[in-house]
Amino acid sequence: MVSPRLADYFAAEAIDGPRVAVDLELVEARYNTLAAAFRGADIFYAIKANPAPEILDRVAALGGCFDCASIGEIELVLSRGVSPNRISFGNTIKKERVIRQAFEYGVRLFAFDSMAELEKLERSAPGASLFCRILAENDSADWPLSRKFGCSVAMAGDLLIEADRRGMDAYGVSFHVGSQQKNPRAWAQALGDVGRLMARLDAAGVGLRMINLGGGMPATYDNSTPTDLLEYGAVVIAAVREQFGTRPLDLIIEPGRGLVGDAGVIQAEVVLVSKKDDSAAPRWVYLDIGKFNGLAETMDEAIRYKIVTLRDGAPEPVVLAGPTCDSVDVMYEKNPYPMPSDLQPGDKVWILGTGAYTTTYSAVAFNGLPPLESVCI
DSSP, X not given: OOOHHHHHHHHHOOOOSOEEEEOHHHHHHHHHHHHHHTTTEEEEEEGGGOOOHXXXXXXXXXXXXXXXXXXXXXXXXXXXXXXXXXXXEOXXXXXXXXXXXXXXXXXXXXXEOSHHHHHHHHHHSTTOEEEEEBOOOOTTXXXXXXXXXXXXXXXXXXXXHHHHHTTOEEEEEEOOOOBSOOOTTHHHHHHHHHHHHHHHXXXXXXXXXXXXXXXXXXXXXXXXXXXXXHHHHHHHHHHXXXXXXXXXXXXXXXXXXXXXXXXXXXXXXXXXXXXXXXXXXXXXXEESOOTTTTOGGGGGGOSOOOXXXXXXXXXXXXXXXXXXXXXXXXXXXXEEEEEETXXXXXXEEEEESOSSSSGGGOOSSXXXXXXXXXXXX
């Protein structure tokens, strides 16, 4: 349900249009839980999930670090007074001038997954600490992140050996088991690959010192039960210890939605309730928010948000759609969403678990609609 602080906020505010509110106390509580669950790992917040300055300030005050995907994100973090040694440039696809700019800012930790990227890093970030991203199976994730990022384990070995030969710091390896990964055992297979990679590199005289476990820690959506993060993290850390024993390793986790997702709620409004034919079912419910102004992750119905209303009519399956003139602006049709039978235009609805990947996926002015409003409390 909506947290008491967020409920009080929405009750007190006159809001015209969709708005997401993020409860910073919930962000802090989740940060502390993640720190306890993944004890010994450094938390690098994936700020692409939600770059609100108030969230960055709270994470920084808690001692967190930051995973950045662009020079814009790096500059935003630096503008909050964060030291560049708490920043990882985790995107494997970077223009060389951007690498140089980040290096000049003092960033020294970079991701890569190809020889071409290594060559850019050698020229524009000499001596920097590098970690190579490997491909990982993530079919069990609600939002898989396969194919686009990472390389084979064999190629990663070649790249890290070459990085060392070129005078770079071959620091470690990273992988990502997919966003909204509800199975903590998904890390075990990737860690096995990392173990074999490290054994090969040890034999070559290149001792890796870091494993970046990526993100994937889940938020709570309509089709999921709340995850016990302490138990979840214990499974992952146990897999690390089983694979590497007492070998001294720096561990990194990169939570995005797992840190801020559950802290946010969107208040939206029902614009229209209609049918396509007098006898047709289901009803269509149109909200003032859709795929283009905050709910992009409903693409392919991958993320199924929990939606609550003040109506108490019997739930009936509806097609849930957004307000724009684009026919793809339909959130849930393949699997209709249960909504109260007495839902009416003008009713408020609250969309839970929307602290991550909502504002950052919102179009600037499609159909003249403004970007999703955001506030932190």
